[in-house]
Amino acid sequence: MPEVPTAAAGVSRKRGAEPGEPPPGHEREAKKACWGILTSQGSWADRSPLHEAASQGRLLALRTLLNQGYPVNIVTIDHVTPLHEACLSGHVACVRALINAGANVNATTIDGVTPLFNSCASGSSVCVELLLQNGANPRTALAHHPSALHEACKRGSRECLESLLSRGVDPDYDVPHLGSALYISCLHKHSSCTKTLLHKGANVNRGRGEDTPLHAAVASDCEEQVSLLLDFGADVNLRNSNNLRPVELAPPGGKALQLLKAHNVSPRTLCELSRIHIRNLIGRSRLKFLQQLPLPPLLKQYLEHT
Structure with a gap:
């Protein structure tokens, strides 16, 4: 050797730099x-x-x-x-x-x-x-070690995220100084990762400390993120470490503020409330079995939120 x-x-x-190289x-x-x-x-x-x-x-x-x-x-x-x-x-x-x-x-x-x-x-x-x-x-050995799950969400790599989740990584895995993976995807405005995590049953209100994913999405005025979080039951009344609700962080005149105001004056429909409640009763670990239930395809799509 x-x-x-x-x-x-x-x-x-x-080697020296070749023509056209950085x-x-x-x-x-x-x-x-x-x-x-x-x-x-x-x-x-x-x-x-x-x-x-x-x-x-x-x-x-x-x-x-x-x-x-x-x-x-x-x-x-x-x-x-x-x-x-x-x-x-x-x-x-x-x-x-x-x-x-x-x-x-x-x-x-x-x-x-x-x-x-x-x-x-x-x-x-x-x-x-x-x-x-x-x-x-696929899981981080120690809580203070860098998390592949969080890095995928930070970079907006939905394919990497799906590979990790398919190997049993907890979509609610929390890193103390970063928060949940959902919070990271909202913080960096990666809607595709947010959608994937929510469909896998991630807790829509779990963020970093008292800051929720909705706080992060609203602060950056990301309309698509805010809409996704509201669809999956985000609580608009939770307060962050500064005792502020999401609506109080929304940029004036922004689309996020419009969504929150519309949500506040229009209560969730019975259809929405039922879906959120049923999915919570089923539990995250059993959501993957929805397709196996003897139900009409339309009802399965309703429960899967597709």
């Missing part, structure tokens, strides 16, 4: 920004050629290095593996090659970042599926 290059040697092996360091700086506080700067000083190949999607170079004996689970000071790099860049072929070579799909950095989290950060649902099919744990 070849000697693993030192940090200095690793730096000297970097300036040297551009991709690296973009990734640092993507990882935010989750990755220490030191991890970029001791990356191996295998890390570089995985990050840049160089499949042939990756396979060559693996065949030469480079450890597939080689880590930086911050425990970043080549699989972390490939997932963060969304390089499916490299992810597959690394997994086939025995990469640890549940490897964590010193900050608790997993390849699954990085796949959600890049919005690559194919990478997410590859990891899950090969034993990646």
Whole structure:
């Protein structure tokens, strides 16, 4: 097995920028920004050629290095593996090659970042599926670790979100400093993720502390989000940590304010109240069995809210 290059040697092996490519360091700086506080700067000083190949999607170079004996689970000071790099860049072929070579799909950095989290950060649902099919744990190991579910909602990746939920991830999973996944999707105005979570039975009023998803949607004047939350039974009278109701956060003259005012003067119909109550009685864990009930298709659609 070849000697693993030192940090200095690793730096000297970097290729120069080719015509039409971003300036040297551009991709690296973009990734640092993507990882935010989750990755220490030191991890970029001791990356191996295998890390570089995985990050840049160089499949042939990756396979060559693996065949030469480079450890597939080689880590930086911050425990970043080549699989972390490939997932963060969304390089499916490299992810597959690394997994086939025995990469640890549940490897964590010193900050608790997993390849699954990085796949959600890049919005690559194919990478997410590859990891899950090969034993990646869809649930966060510790409450303070970065959550793949929340990252998918933050990035607005509905496909990644659906993959995680299909593996039994709790749609109401709460991260203390972030809140619920529904709150994050509303905060970042990703209606497709909000809709998916609500259909899976996420608690429509569970947000971050006393702030509800409706507070977040109204504050950003996101009409579609507000409409979805109201349809699924959001309580317009709940107050946040500043003792404010959602209507008091709505921008003057905005569409969210109009929706809330219309809702306040027009009580929910019996049809709406019945659906909300029945879905609550069925319970989130049994919503997936609605299609199996001996009911007319129209009634099933009514209960599923489709």
